[in-house]
Structure formats: C-alpha cells, structure tokens
Amino acid sequence: MQFDGRLLGGVSLLAAVVEAGSFARTAERLEMSPSGVSRAIARLEASVGIRLFDRNTRSLRLTSEGQRFYEEVMPHLEAIGMAAGRASGAAHRVEGRLRVQVDPFFSALVMAPHLPAFCQRYPDLHIEVLTREVIGDLVSDGVDVAVRFGPQPSSSLVARRLLETRILTVAAPAYLERCGRPATPQELEAHDCLQFRDPQTGHPFDWEFQKGRVTLPVATRGTLLLTDVGTMINACVAGAGIAQLMSLGLQPLLASGALVELFPDWPDEVFPLYAIYPSRRHPPAKVRAFLDFCLQITRDSGSGVRLM
Numbered sequence: 001m002q003f004d005g006r007l008l009g010g011v012s013l014l015a016a017v018v019e020a021g022s023f024a025r026t027a028e029r030l031e032m033s034p035s036g037v038s039r040a041i042a043r044l045e046a047s048v049g050i051r052l053f054d055r056n057t058r059s060l061r062l063t064s065e066g067q068r069f070y071e072e073v074m075p076h077l078e079a080i081g082m083a084a085g086r087a088s089g090a091a092h093r094v095e096g097r098l099r100v101q102v103d104p105f106f107s108a109l110v111m112a113p114h115l116p117a118f119c120q121r122y123p124d125l126h127i128e129v130l131t132r133e134v135i136g137d138l139v140s141d142g143v144d145v146a147v148r149f150g151p152q153p154s155s156s157l158v159a160r161r162l163l164e165t166r167i168l169t170v171a172a173p174a175y176l177e178r179c180g181r182p183a184t185p186q187e188l189e190a191h192d193c194l195q196f197r198d199p200q201t202g203h204p205f206d207w208e209f210q211k212g213r214v215t216l217p218v219a220t221r222g223t224l225l226l227t228d229v230g231t232m233i234n235a236c237v238a239g240a241g242i243a244q245l246m247s248l249g250l251q252p253l254l255a256s257g258a259l260v261e262l263f264p265d266w267p268d269e270v271f272p273l274y275a276i277y278p279s280r281r282h283p284p285a286k287v288r289a290f291l292d293f294c295l296q297i298t299r300d301s302g303s304g305v306r307l308m
Helices: 005-020 023-030 034-048 064-089 104-121 173-179 185-190 229-237 251-256 285-299
Strands: 053-055 060-062 096-102 125-131 145-149 158-171 207-211 214-218 243-246 270-277 305-307
Touching (some): 060 064, 104 229, 158 285, 229 243
Antiparallel strands (some): 053 060, 207 214
16 A cells, blocks of 8 residues: 555544544544544545444444554554654754764864863763865765864855954974064065965965955965974974964963964954854754854863854
8 A cells, every 4th residue: 555644644643542532532632623533533444444443422442453453553653753752852952973074173172172071061972073174075974063164165055153263473482593583474475484285275375464454465485385284383383484373272382482473463364163064954952062062162262262
C-alpha cells in the first residue's frame, strides 16, 4: 500500500481513542466533535481495509484485527514521538555532536586554552574541531559552524560578524636593535617585512594603515612568505622581520616586551571574525552555545577587540 500522509494522523487518532476509551472522550481531549472522530476512524479503516472497532452506544473495543494493527503500529508511533522530542530538545539542550571548523590561529592561540572549561560546562556535548585554511563546503562536510577571519565571499551561507580586532605592526627588540626602528609607516619600504598569504586569493596581503578616515597603503617586501599565523608570530619574536598581526591573542607578547608595537598612532585598521553556518532558521542550542563561548573568550583575550 502506498503511504498516505493522512495515515499517520489517523494512526495518532487511533491511539488517542484507545487511550480515552470512547469517541466522546477523545473528541473532548482533542477539541473535535464526536462525529469528526468517527469519520476519521472510518477513513483509517478504509485505508487499511479492516474494521478497527466493535462499538455500540455503550461500549467500544478493538477488533482482533484492530488489536493486532494497534500493537504493530504503536512502537513506530512512539519512536516518531521520541524522535520529534529529541529534535525539539536540540533547540534547548546543549548535547549531541558539534562539528566546528575553525581558523588555525583562532583555534591554537585563542580557543584551545578555554576548551576544557567549555567541555566541562556541557558534558553531554561531543566536539570535533577541524582546523583549515579555507572554509570549503560546510554542508557536504557535515560542519555545524565555522569560525573564520576576514571578509567572507557572498554565498548562501549565513555569515555573522562576531568581532573586529585591531591590526598591529610589531617587531621584536632584537630586530629593532639590528635594523633600527622605523619612525613612520613609509619607512617600512626599507625593512624586511614578513608577508602573509591570503588563503582566498593566494597573494600576500597588502599592508595599509588607518587613522580615522585616512588610509595609507605601503608597499612592503620581505624574504619570508608565510601561510600560518603561529609560525609568523614565532618568526617575528625571533627577530626575522616586522609583521602585521591581529591584536587578538597577542597581548601577552606585548605585555612581556617580546614584541613592540611600532605605530600606535595609526590605530584604526581592523580585521573581522565571522561565524558561518548553513542556515539562520532554528539554530540548535549547541551552535548558539559555541558562538557565545567564542564571544566570551575573545572578550577576555585583552584590548584591541571590538565586539559586534
């Protein structure tokens, strides 16, 4: 027999009648008329080709065929109810598997130290963290949410800007002792500047400086072209050259003197951090909890961050 969507409604009504013991009580509980309940049961009987109830004005009981049908369908009806309950609960309970794709820099320097506390807060959540340079296809990869830096290309995905972090131009004391400290951004043209490749274009990021409405581009050069922010930070601390780095996660190195900010009078260049997920409709509680977690740890990471 071909499945008819109305069959499920009929089976649900059958269960309600068996539980209530009469058409009248079923009608009262479901806010239907007794005749409406009777017609719905008659349609179900016509669909399955058996008489479900023996009834008169005083009693109602399942026929032997109706009893067998009821016993066979009830486990499936209960399973559907349980599945619906679990699905509905996903909107309120932080549980299940959460697959996140995270920018490698954000994962290692900002997120990783705080993951144990997040796991303790949500013990029923199992987290899989993927670190990739490019976002890829979230749907085919089964990713619930991605966290990426930089402007996001137009797509069907939802991109929510979480924050903006300042871009700082920094160098190690060892480099400044060896090569001198540039007094202006323009003097960077004579220095060894660490270049970072944009994963979306494959070309090094352009260097620029912002102060209010003024934007100053500067042509820089360097012997190192890098694709990993962690490596870039370590190379800069070792004195390999001058770098432009995000303030997010950099505060301990600045506070200790391992790195020196060169142009604090050019403070307004920022870089965004986005959360990307497949749909804005009914985001599960586990996704909302992870986004709140990202906002909290960036808020606690120090200065140079502006939350959106």
